[in-house]
Every structure is written in C-alpha cells, then in structure tokens.
Amino acid sequence: MAKLIVNRLLLGILTLFAVSVLIFVCTQILPGDVASAVLGQGATPEALIVFRRELGLDIPAHIRYWNWLVGALHGDLGVALTNKRVIIDDLLPRLRNTLFLAGYAALIAIPLSVGLGVVAAINEGKWSDRLANVLTLIAISLPEFFIAYLLIIFFSVNVQWFPSLAMVSNGMGFGERVYQATLPALTLTLLVAAHMLRMTRSSVLSVMSTPYIEMAFLKGAPRRRVIVRHALPNAAAPIITVIALNMAYLVVGVVVIEAVFVYPGLGQYMVDAVSKRDVPVIQACGLTFATVFVMLNTLADILVILVNPRLRHQR
Amino acid sequence: MKLFGHKLTASAAFGLTVVGIFILVSLFTPWLAPYSESANVGGTWDESSAKMLFGADQIGRDMLTRMMYGSRMTIGVALAITTLSFFIGILTGLVSAVMGGWVDVFFTRLVDVMLSIPSLIFALIILGVFGSSIPVLILTIAVLDSTRVFRLARALGMNLTVMEYVEAARLRGEGLWWVITREILPNAWAPLVSEFGLRFCFNFLFIAGLSFLGLGIQPPYADLGGMVRENAAAINFGMMAPIYPATAIALLTVSVNLVVDWMLSIDARPSGAQAEL
Numbered sequence: 001m002a003k004l005i006v007n008r009l010l011l012g013i014l015t016l017f018a019v020s021v022l023i024f025v026c027t028q029i030l031p032g033d034v035a036s037a038v039l040g041q042g043a044t045p046e047a048l049i050v051f052r053r054e055l056g057l058d059i060p061a062h063i064r065y066w067n068w069l070v071g072a073l074h075g076d077l078g079v080a081l082t083n084k085r086v087i088i089d090d091l092l093p094r095l096r097n098t099l100f101l102a103g104y105a106a107l108i109a110i111p112l113s114v115g116l117g118v119v120a121a122i123n124e125g126k127w128s129d130r131l132a133n134v135l136t137l138i139a140i141s142l143p144e145f146f147i148a149y150l151l152i153i154f155f156s157v158n159v160q161w162f163p164s165l166a167m168v169s170n171g172m173g174f175g176e177r178v179y180q181a182t183l184p185a186l187t188l189t190l191l192v193a194a195h196m197l198r199m200t201r202s203s204v205l206s207v208m209s210t211p212y213i214e215m216a217f218l219k220g221a222p223r224r225r226v227i228v229r230h231a232l233p234n235a236a237a238p239i240i241t242v243i244a245l246n247m248a249y250l251v252v253g254v255v256v257i258e259a260v261f262v263y264p265g266l267g268q269y270m271v272d273a274v275s276k277r278d279v280p281v282i283q284a285c286g287l288t289f290a291t292v293f294v295m296l297n298t299l300a301d302i303l304v305i306l307v308n309p310r311l312r313h314q315r
Numbered sequence: 316m317k318l319f320g321h322k323l324t325a326s327a328a329f330g331l332t333v334v335g336i337f338i339l340v341s342l343f344t345p346w347l348a349p350y351s352e353s354a355n356v357g358g359t360w361d362e363s364s365a366k367m368l369f370g371a372d373q374i375g376r377d378m379l380t381r382m383m384y385g386s387r388m389t390i391g392v393a394l395a396i397t398t399l400s401f402f403i404g405i406l407t408g409l410v411s412a413v414m415g416g417w418v419d420v421f422f423t424r425l426v427d428v429m430l431s432i433p434s435l436i437f438a439l440i441i442l443g444v445f446g447s448s449i450p451v452l453i454l455t456i457a458v459l460d461s462t463r464v465f466r467l468a469r470a471l472g473m474n475l476t477v478m479e480y481v482e483a484a485r486l487r488g489e490g491l492w493w494v495i496t497r498e499i500l501p502n503a504w505a506p507l508v509s510e511f512g513l514r515f516c517f518n519f520l521f522i523a524g525l526s527f528l529g530l531g532i533q534p535p536y537a538d539l540g541g542m543v544r545e546n547a548a549a550i551n552f553g554m555m556a557p558i559y560p561a562t563a564i565a566l567l568t569v570s571v572n573l574v575v576d577w578m579l580s581i582d583a584r585p586s587g588a589q590a591e592l
Contacts, residue, residue, distance in 0.1 A: 289436045
C-alpha cells in the first residue's frame, strides 16, 4: 500500500513539472514574439528592445525555463511588469486570503452536502427527494455571479446583515475577517454543495442494489441503519473523490466570486494581471493555482486508496 | 405527450420551450428587437416602462434590446466553441482509439497534463498573452474543452473498436478514415449528443463568466456576461439592472440541463454514480 501511495505522489510531482512546462510554453514560446504580442500597438523598436531585455528573452528558451523554475522553487517569482513590485510579496497574502475563503466555504459545504445527500438517499422516491433533485439541478446550472447577486440583493440590500463588498485587510482580527467573508463563502458553498449532494445521493443509491445490503434488509434492519452503517462506508470512495474535486473547483470558482465581492485574493490578482497583460504575474499565479489543483487531486487519489481496502494492493 | 417516441416530462417540456424561444429570438433578433443595438433611448437605469420593458442599462440603452443581441452573441459564440471542440475532440479521440500505439499514448498524456490545469486558469493565461479577440476566445476555449470530449470519444471508440464488424472492416482492407466515419461514429452518436448539450451549457457559462470578468467578449458587442458586469454597480442602489441578463443566462442553462437530463433518463439507466459522471 505504501508503494502505491509513493507512486501516486511521484506521479503528482511529475504532473506538476509537466504543468510548469506547459505554462511556460504557453506564455513564453507560443506567442512567437512575446514582446510584440504583449506590447501590441506600443511596439516601437526601442520599446521592443527594452522589453526583451527585461524579460530576458535573448537567452535561449530552456535556460529561461530552468531559471524560472529554480527561482520559483526558491520562492522568487520575479518582478511584476506593471508596477515593479516583487511578485511573491503580493502573492502570499492574497493566497492566504483565497485559501481562507475556500476553507470557510468547504467547512460549511462538506458536512451540509454529505448529510443532506444521505438524507435524500434515505428518502428516495418521496417528495423531499424529488424536491432536492430539482433544486440541486437548478443550483448547478446557475452561473456563479447570479447566485452572488441574488445573495447580495437579499442579504446586503434588503435585510442589511452583511456587507456587499468584502473588505479584508492584513491587520484584521479573525472575527472581523469571518464577518466580511461570509457572503462570498455562502455563495461558494451553494455552488459546490449542490454538486456534492447529488453525488453523495447517487453513490449511496448505487451501493443499495448490492447483495449484502439486500441481506441487511432481509435481516430486518431499518432503512436508516442500513444506509448509515452498511452502505455509506462502501459509498465513501466516489464521495471523497467528488469532495476533493469540488475543493479543487472551489479554488477556481473563487476567481469570479472575488471579482463580484472585490475580495483581495489570488483570483482577483490574476484577473488584474490578465487585463494588464502582465506576463510574469500571470505565470506566477497560473503556477500557484495549478499547484494547488494538482495537490488536491493527488490528495483525492491517495484518500481513495486509503479508504477502499480493495485498492490497497497491486492488481 | 410524446416527442420522438419518448414520453415528455413537465420539466423537459418547460426546458424545450425556453430553449426554443431563445433560439428563435437569437436567430431573428434584427427583426424582433424594439430598438437598434446601441441606441440611447433613456436615462441611466431607468425603471421599466411601456417604452422599455426591462428599463434602461447604464448608459440609457434599452435593456431588452441589449439582452436580445447579447443572447444572440453569447449563444452564437458558445455554439461555435462547442462545435469546434467536438470536432477536435471526436477526431483525436476516435483516431486515438482506433490507431492505438504511440499516437494513443501521446494524446492521452497530453490531455492528462492539460486537464491538470483548471480551465479558467488556463484560459486566463492564454488570454493574457494573446488578448481577448473573438477568434482567440473561440479557439482557446474550444481546445481546452476538447480534452473532455477527447476522453469520452476515446472511451466510446475503445468499446467499439473491438466489435466484430470493425474487425471485419479492417480485414476487408478499409482505411482509417472509413472505419472511423462509417463503422464507429454512427454507433457512438447517442452519448455524444447529450454530452454536446452539457458542454454547450458549460461553455455558455464559461464565456459569460469570462465576459463578466472583463476578459471575454469586448464592448461594444452586447454580451450577457458583459452586461452583468456593466450594470453591476446598480445593485448597490437596490436596482435590478444586472439581474435581468443574469436571469437570462440562468434560464437558458437550467433549461438546457433539464432537456439533457430528460434525454439521459430515456436511456433508463439506473440512478447511481454512473449517471452523474
């Protein structure tokens, strides 16, 4: 089993490596001439020369990639093009903010959706289950900003409980941070909870047709006990996978939510960089997001191996 | 009520009606819209009146007209993206499945790496370097989305390549192209069609989201996501202006999802983790 886990970890690291190459290729090599692509109309010959020297475009590509990667591993992500600030200084606090928001949402969403999913499975066929089905289907079809604006209209404008702009700053206390981040976290929760609820319900119901469950029913066990004690542990693997995938999705869905609530996180940083065509910042943010994403996916795979004893040995 | 020989549920009927209305409006917008796309006919964020059914947007254009042109643009772009992505995905997926060998390994590894970066982030990276013109948008999102179509097409192809009639075709000496188009593709249609609906929804939301961030379809083209962005400030005054385009987006995606859900349930697959994936 340990060998499988180590294998999976190595695969994760390899993926990270490949991802960094892909990001580098897309930002530095694909455009052909990065300088004129980014400068666009301002590409006078002098500007091009200065730009090229700044980005170090006269050095061959693989050396540039190596320098960038080694720098990134040491925490030096370079200097932003637009305002000459050291990128890592701006990136770390924003990463903290984004992870705080995502963690807040996850803390509410996971227990809520797994619990409700199990309840829906227990009540399959009854009106409560059908209602949950329709509601979650609608919820996963709605765009994030729609849900966000609905919540703002209801909670900020009508009852004035929460602020509509999430002002989170460095020196803020924990309680104040939680208060400011509540509406964005609630929006994210609604997004992922619907998906996780459907998956939990599906997973539990698909286990219900197995012989040992039928045996439990024939023994006379009540439906609730059968589901919680017998079906749920076996349905855990797909549920955990979906949870980890949704956590990974959270880190991305955060980008739009941060734009709506003007929350100072990594997503907003990246969007600003994209509109200003600030290539080093785009590279750094892309690498950070991809790293978090790959880490969460690797964690999901390892958890599945741990949870399902049948997967613990090489076939 | 029966449609194509299958029983129609209430939600599917609702979905089909809404999708039908959207398609008709998008096709015939220049004839149906009350005003032209960029005519100023009122003050900023005017209330809805008989002259302007949904009021005015942030610079006084009729909201209903903008929404109609916006749907036309966003639906058009999303449809182009989905079609292109299916073209690329099905082609590479089926070639991969039928040819096997290093071609298969190469494409699978490439797709795995591409799937390791979240689509939004990847799209942002490409848009940051190349800018946000409509051809770049369509191409980028289509290539990104084709990875998922590739997976599905490859899985379907792998299942079908081992069938006897494919083997018979190969023994007859049929070439790769013939095998793909005449033996495998006709048998793989059904799951691909429902996948088309789902991917269309996703691409529609994706392009609306990108435009909402200001990085998608640029003004002066009307676009539903961009309209939400432009009218966003009105929410702080309690005015409903950004809700109208956002509701339009939501309505269309929910309807397409309802229709696709109905199409999937026709297959009478048991409810389970399989149906959700």
